[in-house]
Amino acid sequence: MGNNQPSARKKTYYISLAILAGMFFIFGFVSWVNSILIPYFRISCELTHFESYFVAFAFYIAYFVMAIPSGILLKKVGFKKGIMYGFMLTALGAFIFVPAALARQFEIFLIGLFSIGTGLAILQTAANPYVTIIGPIDSAARRISIMGICNKVAGIISPLIFAALILKANDSELFALIESGALDEATKNAMLNELIQRVIIPYIILGIILLLTGIGIRYSVLPEINTDEQNATDDQDNKHTDKKSILDFPYLI
Numbered sequence: 001m002g003n004n005q006p007s008a009r010k011k012t013y014y015i016s017l018a019i020l021a022g023m024f025f026i027f028g029f030v031s032w033v034n035s036i037l038i039p040y041f042r043i044s045c046e047l048t049h050f051e052s053y054f055v056a057f058a059f060y061i062a063y064f065v066m067a068i069p070s071g072i073l074l075k076k077v078g079f080k081k082g083i084m085y086g087f088m089l090t091a092l093g094a095f096i097f098v099p100a101a102l103a104r105q106f107e108i109f110l111i112g113l114f115s116i117g118t119g120l121a122i123l124q125t126a127a128n129p130y131v132t133i134i135g136p137i138d139s140a141a142r143r144i145s146i147m148g149i150c151n152k153v154a155g156i157i158s159p160l161i162f163a164a165l166i167l168k169a170n171d172s173e174l175f176a177l178i179e180s181g182a183l184d185e186a187t188k189n190a191m192l193n194e195l196i197q198r199v200i201i202p203y204i205i206l207g208i209i210l211l212l213t214g215i216g217i218r219y220s221v222l223p224e225i226n227t228d229e230q231n232a233t234d235d236q237d238n239k240h241t242d243k244k245s246i247l248d249f250p251y252l253i
Contacts, residue, residue, distance in 0.1 A: 016134050016222045017143065023083075023127050024147040026213065027120055028154030030090065030206075034059055034113075036162045043175050044196040045106040058110040062117025070125035079126045079225040080218055086126065087214025090119030094207035101196045119210075129225060166198040 034055055042052035074082040093115030100108035131147055132140045168174075177183065178191055 012221050012223070013135055015220070016130075017146075019217060019220055019222050020127060020130055020134065020143075021146060021150045022213070023123060023217075024150040025154040026210070027124060027127075028151035029158040030116060030120060030210075031059075032155040032158045033162050036159050036166070040166065040195075040199075041106060041109065043178060044192050045104060045109070046192070047106060051106070054106075054110060055113060058113040059117040062114050063121045066118050066121035067125075070122045073122060074126055079130070080220075080222060082122060083126045084214040084218040086119045086122035087210050087217070088119070089122065090116050091207040091210035091214070093117075093119060094203045094210060097203040098200050101200050104193060104196050130222070133225065134223075162202060165202045 038052050038055045041047060041055055042049065070082075073085070077085065093112045096108060096112030096115060100106075100112055127147075131143050135143060174191065174195070178188060183191070
């Protein structure tokens with residue numbers, strides 16, 4: 001019986017670590033898709049170069065706006081439920097791309113991007129503490145490195161996947177034709193509508209995956225963080241520690 005308990009804890013630890021790695025992969029995947037969307041929206045929504053960079057602005061401003069509210073939300077509803085809400089908001093943003101594409105309205109896309117950014121802000125606020133406290137403190141730096149690798153790998157492959165899904169081999173000629181001014185208005189609009197509506201299926205799939213992931217994590221073995229207990233433990237540790245130098249914390253070096 002005594003041997004089974006450490007084994008069960010170890011299994012829970014590795015499952016929780018895999019869940020967190022998956023979350024960081026999703027953060028990178030969703031974030032780096034923007035590198036494809038900026039030039040794509042510039043053509044299909046007939047934007048200037050300046051206007052197209054509102055894609056990045058609408059996404060990243062959500063992190064600034066939600067920095068403090070994310071922490072308040074997580075303290076109020078709990079970290080696991082907060083993660084579910086974060087995934088739901090991110091999924092909502094992905095689903096908003098559907099009416100935005102059907103109407104070919106850039107402003108609606110920006111609302112969707114802001115919703116995605118808001119959801120990711122909540123998710124990252126929740127995920128970062130988990131990485132530190134999910135296991136032994138002396139291996140926290142190693143876990144942080146693993147999460148960073150998952151994030152970067154997703155950042156590399158997500159533009160490639162989305163480019164394969166929404167771009168075609170002859171699109172460079174199509175873009176040049178659209179921008180040439182040689183097309184009549186009706187033909188041009190038909191081409192632009194076909195172009196922008198390519199994002200619908202990928203973002204519906206992405207939204208469903210995000211939604212199911214959020215619900216799955218809510219009912220997973222990932223332990224809930226009790227912020228009050230954690231703060232009390234940290235305060236107690238600080239009172240009794242006699243470590244004065246960073247050299248006393250080798251796992252930080």
